[in-house]
Amino acid sequence: MIQLADRTWTIEPSVTLALSARAKALRASGIDVCDFTVGEPDFNTPAHIREAAKRALDEGKTKYAPAGGLPKLQELIAAKLRDENSLSYSTNQIIVSTGGKQAILNVLLAILSRGDEALIPSPYWVSYPEIVKLARAVPILMPTTEATAFKITPEQLEAAITPRTRALILNSPSNPTGAIYSRAELTALAEVLVRHEVAVLSDEIYEKLLYNGVEHVSIGSLGEEIFNFTVTCNGFSKAYAATGWRLGYAAGPAHVIKAAVDIQSHTTSGATTFAQYGAIAALEGSQDEVEVMRREFERRRDVFFAGLQTLPGLTCTKPEGAFYLFPNIAATGLSSMDFSQRLLEEYHVAIVPGAAFGADANVRFSYATSMATIEKGLERLQRFMERL
Ligand code: PMP
Ligand code: GLU
Secondary structure (H helix, E strand, O other): OOOOOHHHOOOOOOHHHHHHHHHHHHHHOOOOOEEOOOOOOOOOOOHHHHHHHHHHHHOOOOOOOOOOOOHHHHHHHHHHHHHHHOOOOOHHHEEEEOOHHHHHHHHHHHHOOOOOEEEEEEOOOOHHHHHHHHOOOEEEEEEOOHHHOOOOOHHHHHHHOOOOEEEEEEEOOOOOOOOOOOHHHHHHHHHHHHHHOOEEEEEOOOOOOEOOOOOOOOHHHOOHHHHOOEEEEEEOOOOOOOHHHOOEEEEOOHHHHHHHHHHHHHHOOOOOHHHHHHHHHHHHOOOHHHHHHHHHHHHHHHHHHHHHHOOOOOEOOOOOEOOEEOOEOHHHOOOHHHHHHHHHHHHOEEOEEHHHHOOOOEEEEEOOOOHHHHHHHHHHHHHHHHHO
16 A cells, blocks of 8 residues: 655644535535535626636646746736735746645745744634644644734734744735724734744735725835845735636745745646636726625625624624634534534535634635525524524
């Protein structure tokens, strides 16, 4: 029998992707499932982006691109980061990867060595601890709850730092909580990071999905010192409804990005060339559809949140960004796994147990799905909660 490598021993499969596949399979078998599992916009990618990729194919843009990405795309990403995020990167400080997920992997492989510690506020996006483990480093979780609006404090950060700490993984707006760090909160965290020379991987993939007029702040923009310790990650999946295109990027100090590109040059050789032409159109073209989708997500959030408020046994913090609701179900006495399993089996509502994000008192509903599904799902949820 072929023996598996030790790096596989503790890796968990992506629960979000697995549950989404299960919900799709149930639907294919004829069951009317309300699917709130995966964070994947239900909109199609805007037409001008699709057209640009089709044109690229027809024009023979079917060859390898440079490993770090098409120079034109890197330039547009640099311009976007400068104009929208007040971050000043040149093109050799930008890597385009096969999804934000792979950009994060490349960066963490570049900066973490065996036994290094990476700090992860919990609840966390499912893949962070697993990617850290793939890099043979140690994920150190920093618990947060509703009491601190699911945000870490500078004191907590300070207390978690050890001589082995190399990085903090920060995700604002957050998946799964929807929490957003303010400028003042980020400034206080940046001060601690700079003092201890700890890098921050700032995953800003939900930056376009903000509600109630809140501001998105990039931690790297808060001064030259923190800029030098920041790697900013982002991608096209969420803002442009382009999950299947597999396009994301990271921007950071040139030596870090060079190492990440070197790694990428031996793994995927870079993101798909004609898809990158679509990304060029996404950044060059009108951003109107991004705003149309954002407004629709906000409408869904408001309806879904109001519906959850009326249910006994469930409390929910109102998310300020992303497209997830993360209610607390502790009062039901069920674990998040039991709650989710029973809801799926008895009422055909598919959600993700909070345990997947390090929070067993919560469950996650993605509202990147139609209003009709939200309304039907709420009705089923109400019947489920009443029977508990
Ligand atoms: N970061 C977070 C917080 C996410 O939720 C996702 C969604 N999958 C990603 C990164 C990566 O997305 P993708 O690989 O599709 O760009
Ligand atoms: N980030 C999305 C989610 O949390 C997509 C799934 C994944 O990448 O794991 O649902």
